Amino acid sequence: MELGQNVIKGLKVGAMLRLAAQIFTWLNTLILIRLLTPEDYGLMAMTMAFIGIFALMGDFGIGKAIIQAEELTALRLRQAFTINIVSCLVFFSFFFSIAPVIANFFDEPRVTTLVRAVAFQHLIMMFHTLPYAMASRKMLFKAREKVQFYTAMLTSLVTIAMAASGLGVWSLILGHLFMRLALAIGYNLIAPCRVWPTLSFHGFAKMAGFSGIATVNDMLRYFVNVFGSISIGRLLSKADLGVFSVTTNLANLPSDKIGELLNHLGLASFAKLQNERAVAGQYLHKSVQLASLVLFPMYLGMCAVSPELITLVLSDKWAAAIVPFQILCLTSPLRMLSEMMATSITAIGEPGKNSRTLLLTILTLPAFFYGIQYGVAGACWAWLGINLISFAFHLRLILPAFELKPSAFLSALFPGFCSAMIMLSGLLLLRDQLTGQVPAPVQLFLMILAGALLFGATQLLLFRRQLYTTLKYLRH
Numbered sequence: 001m002e003l004g005q006n007v008i009k010g011l012k013v014g015a016m017l018r019l020a021a022q023i024f025t026w027l028n029t030l031i032l033i034r035l036l037t038p039e040d041y042g043l044m045a046m047t048m049a050f051i052g053i054f055a056l057m058g059d060f061g062i063g064k065a066i067i068q069a070e071e072l073t074a075l076r077l078r079q080a081f082t083i084n085i086v087s088c089l090v091f092f093s094f095f096f097s098i099a100p101v102i103a104n105f106f107d108e109p110r111v112t113t114l115v116r117a118v119a120f121q122h123l124i125m126m127f128h129t130l131p132y133a134m135a136s137r138k139m140l141f142k143a144r145e146k147v148q149f150y151t152a153m154l155t156s157l158v159t160i161a162m163a164a165s166g167l168g169v170w171s172l173i174l175g176h177l178f179m180r181l182a183l184a185i186g187y188n189l190i191a192p193c194r195v196w197p198t199l200s201f202h203g204f205a206k207m208a209g210f211s212g213i214a215t216v217n218d219m220l221r222y223f224v225n226v227f228g229s230i231s232i233g234r235l236l237s238k239a240d241l242g243v244f245s246v247t248t249n250l251a252n253l254p255s256d257k258i259g260e261l262l263n264h265l266g267l268a269s270f271a272k273l274q275n276e277r278a279v280a281g282q283y284l285h286k287s288v289q290l291a292s293l294v295l296f297p298m299y300l301g302m303c304a305v306s307p308e309l310i311t312l313v314l315s316d317k318w319a320a321a322i323v324p325f326q327i328l329c330l331t332s333p334l335r336m337l338s339e340m341m342a343t344s345i346t347a348i349g350e351p352g353k354n355s356r357t358l359l360l361t362i363l364t365l366p367a368f369f370y371g372i373q374y375g376v377a378g379a380c381w382a383w384l385g386i387n388l389i390s391f392a393f394h395l396r397l398i399l400p401a402f403e404l405k406p407s408a409f410l411s412a413l414f415p416g417f418c419s420a421m422i423m424l425s426g427l428l429l430l431r432d433q434l435t436g437q438v439p440a441p442v443q444l445f446l447m448i449l450a451g452a453l454l455f456g457a458t459q460l461l462l463f464r465r466q467l468y469t470t471l472k473y474l475r476h
Contacts, residue, residue, distance in 0.1 A: 020149060028156030029253060033314050035163040036171070038242030043169045045229045045245040046106045046238075047114040051095050066133035074195065077130065079204045082197040084129045088122040095119040106233050117173050124180045130195070131187035140190060147186030155179040213351040220358035221342070224390070225335075227365050228383055231372055244376050247321045251302075251328035252335070277348065281402030284344050285412055288337060289470045292416030295333040297455045300420040303329035304427035304451065308444040320376070327380035334387045337413075338394045345398045357397050361390040415463035423454040 033041075066072060066080055099115035135144045159175030167174070228248070233241045302309070303326045310322050342354045364386050371382025395406040427447055434443045459467045 024156055025152050026253065028160060029249065030313050031160055032163055032171070033246060033318065035160070036168065038239045038246070038318075040169040040172070040242070041245045041249075042233070042238035042240075042242035043108065043110060043114065044172045045241050046102075046108060046111050046233050047118055047169075047173070049226055049230050049233060050102050051115055051118050066130070066137060072137070075198070075200070075202075076204070077193065078195045078198040079201055081130055081193075081195050082199075082201075085126050085197060088126045092119050092122040095122070108238070114169065114173055118176065121177060121180045124177070124184050128180070128184040128187060130193040131191045132183075134193050135187055135191035138191065143190040144187075147183065147190060151179060151182040151186060154182055213355060214346060217342070217346065217351055217354045217358060220355065220362065221339075224358065224361050224365065224386075228368060228379055231368055232376065232379060235372055236376070240376050243318070243321050244324060244379065246318065247325040247328055247376075247380075250321075251299075251325060251332050277401060278403045280344065280348055281399075281404040284341070284402055285404060285408065286470075287340060288409060289412045289416075289466075291337065291340065292413045293459075293467075293470060295336060296413075296416040296420035297423060297451070299329045299333050300424040301427070301448070301451045301455075304424050304431070305444055305447050307431075308440055308447065312440055312444060323377045324380045327377065327384055331380075331384045331387045334391045338387070338391050341394045341398045345401055348401065350401055353397050353401060357390065357393040360393045361386065364389050415459065415466045419455050419458040419463065422458045423451050426454045427451050 066077070096116050096119050099112045099119070102115050103109055103111035155175055155178055158178050159171050162171035162174060165171075229241060229245060232244050306325050306329065307322050310318055310325060314321070338357075342357070345351070345353050367386055368379060368382045371378040371380070374381075395409060399406055399409055427450060430447060430450055431443075434446060438446070
């Protein structure tokens, strides 16, 4: 079976399982937000602000190097396992020791114990990295998505049970550790990789170089994404950080789930096309066409219905999250599209281009300090501007490697974006007519229904040919 057919088949199966997991995760998140407080989410954001970046570094990019390598021997796996063990032990010890320093940075003593608890994730990751990488390398998409699905279900149930028991922020901490453990067990079941460590690192230089750059890129991207939380946690209140954290999680949750699927597929699939750049460019073009039909209507739709959605589902105590959530809904598609390009360029063996885009993005982060003067909403507007500039950097620096012009990339996005903008305009007009005339739950339902009809009608009337061409990609 051709690579393209494998990718599309994996996308179909993965998308169905991700959709089911997404619905379950959304329900879990909404229930947790009602059970917990902004302060609980603020504490969790403080805890993860610094330790999260090192969770990405926990394997020093070994997982991506295994997936990307053209040839993989038993010795290379033993060398990778050795590096993984050492790095995980180092990071566990490091964070267990500096937890009080992180607590002092945020002036919150409770963070010490929370950081030390989350540090145990590094011990779990020792047995997660290799099976996960081998499942991706072997393109076991269906089995891997089943692991993700069952893990999401179990983690949701466990976390809600702890939150309902009054554990507060500890329900989030322990739920996070449970998720890591469940994933490690699941990946070991579908792609066991039983090797012994080794002290011989002969010939490991190429893989080490790739994994090193991949690790730096993960650190830089995480720093960009977490910069807002660190700044708000330092300059504003725990409640403000809680609002920003919750709105960010809600806005990013759909794209993170979809993006995780596309990135898993992309890293394994594009790695096999690293010597066929033009073909890889065609796959990237098709991927963003498909993504635009989901990302833009979903996020602009959520932007339109956010006042009804948040007040009805999350309760009035989260009313301050409405405007920040609307702004972040405009930001998330740009962030995900940038990450799709970043994953693709890493997979074809040029992670250095990704590094340059991230370093340029970091230079724009001081704009966040200007926005934060106007509260959480101002910080979100600054974040939108930063992501727009970062998207432009990705277009400029990454696309030439795929023999793909920015104009071609943007034209692939235009039908979905234009249809979604028409939908958004229609929904805002509809709200003016419905507000005060029907109950809020009925208004929310009518707006969601109208949004789906508006987007579909616009696609059929204005972009029918492009729509049919895009949908054909799923029939391979």
